[in-house]
Amino acid sequence: MHTPTNPFKQAMREQRAQIGLWVGLADAYVAELLATAGFDWLLLDAEHGPNDIRTLLAQLQAVQAYPSHPIVRVPVGDVALIKRVLDIGAQTVLVPMVDTAEQADLMARAMHYPQPEDPDGIAGIRGMAGARGSRWGLYPRYVHEANAQACLLVQAETVLAMDNLDAIAATPGVDGVFIGPADLSASMRHPGNPNHPAVKAAIDDGIQRILKAGKAPGILSLDEGQAQHWLDRGARFVAVGMDTVMLANAARQLRQRFAGAAPVPVVTGY
Template identity: 40%
Template sequence: MPLRIDDTFRDALASQTGETGRPLAGMWICSGSPLVAELCAGSGLDWLLVDAEHSPNGLESILAQLQAIHGYPVHTLVRPPVNDTVLIKQYLDLGVQNLLLPMVNSAAEAEAAVAATRYPPQGVRGVGSALARAARWNRVPDYLARAGETISVTVQIESAAAVTVVENILAVDGVDAIFVGPSDLAASMGLLGQQEHPEVRAAVEHCLAAAKAAGIPAGVNAFNPDTARHYLDQGAKFILVGADVALLARGSEALAAQYVQAEKHAGGDTTASY
C-alpha cells in the first residue's frame, strides 16, 4: 500500500471550523521532551504547538517529538525560532507539515515564508527528498510534485507594524492562516506585559475581523479563560489555551501550597498568559 501524507492543519481548519463549526483548541509543547509531547498528544486537544523560538528545541528534539506524537489524533504545528529559508527547509525535511512562523511583519516577509515551503519554480525550497523523512526517503509517491499539498503555513502577527498591514499579509497566496500573539504585540505597542490592555485587545480584534473578511482562519494565544472565550466570540477559529511547562509549574506550586508551609513558598508571578 502506498504511504500517505497526513491531513494538514489547513485541512483541519477547513473541515472543523466555519460560521457554525467548532474552533480548534490547542496547547504549547515547550519542554523539549518527547515523553511530555506524547502525553499531551493523547489529551483530546485538537492541536499541539512544538515551540523552538522560546524553548530548548533543536532539530533532533523536534524529530523525536514528531515521532512521539505521530499516530495520535492530534495536529502538530512547529514554530521555528525565525522565519528563515534554510531553517524552514530543514524543518520540512524532518517531516514538519504545519509551520507557525514568528514575527511576520509585512506581505514581503509572508511571501518569503511561503516561497521557502515550495519547490522551484513556485518557490525556493532545496530538493533533498531522497534523504528526508518528509518523503519517507522517496517512499511517498510523487512527493516532489505534491509537496505543496502536504504543508500548511500559518504566519504570526505579533507587532504593531504587522497589525497595520494585516490585510496585505492575509492577501498573500499560500498563507493558510494567521496567529496573533498578544504578548509581543503588547510589547511593540509600549505595553510590555499588558496583554489585556484595551488597546492590545482592540488590535487583536482588528486582526480577527480582517481575517474573517478575507476568508482566512485566524487564531490567538490566550491562557486566560475569559480572554480566550472573548476572542472565540470575536471569531478566532483556533486558540492556544495552555502550555506543558506552565501546567507543571502551576501544578507543582499548588502541591507546595497544600503540603508545605506557605511562607517557604511565597508566590511569584503566576500570570495566566505567557
C-alpha cells in the first residue's frame, strides 16, 4: 500500500491556488467542523495557538476523513519538534521566523529521512521511529516514500528574511514561502499596520521573487479584497480567515441584533 499523496504539495507543483483557514482554537471538535466547510487547507497553529503534540494529533485524526489538508505550524524551527509532528501524521509543516537560507536548509533536512540518493540532494536528518501503531504504520514503505510527500513551508516575516528571500526560496526542499504580514509590518517599524503602503509593496515584491524561484508564495489576509489581490498577484496558498476571529465577531454581531446590547469592537485579528 502506497503512502498517501500530499494533495497540497501536488497543487503547489501544478500552480493551483489553494484557499485556507487558520485554526487556533486547539480543539479536534472545532477542527472537524471546519474541515466540513470545504477549505483546501487548514492551518493548525502551534505557534500562537495553545496546541501541543496531543492536541495536534487529535486534530490531525479529526480532519483526516475530509478533503481539507492539514498544515501544522510549529512554534519554532526545531529539528526534534518537526520529527514529532511528522510522526503523528502531518505531511505539511509551516515553520515561522526563517531568516536565512541556512535556517531553511536545516528545516528541509529535518523534513527528510536520510536516503542513499536523494533526488533533490537533501541530506536528510529526520530520526527513525520504532514500531508505528498509528497512521504511518499502515504503509510498509513509508520510510522510503515519505520524503516525496513531505512539504515544507517557511515563513519570511522580518526585514532580514526579505533581504535573504531569494536564497531562502531557492533552498532545495523548500516548497513554499509564507510572508507573515503582521510580523513583517512590525519589523518594518509599522507595528499593527500590515496595510501600510511600504509593507504592501514589500509583500508584492516578495511574491514575485518567490515565484521567480519556482516556489509557491503564501499569505494570510482577513480582508477579502486584499486576499483576492494577493491571489491575483500570484500567491498560491492564501488563508482568508481565522476561527477565533470568526467566532468572536459572529457572537458579537448576534448579540447586537437584540435590544439593549452595548456596542463592542470588532476583532480584526491583528
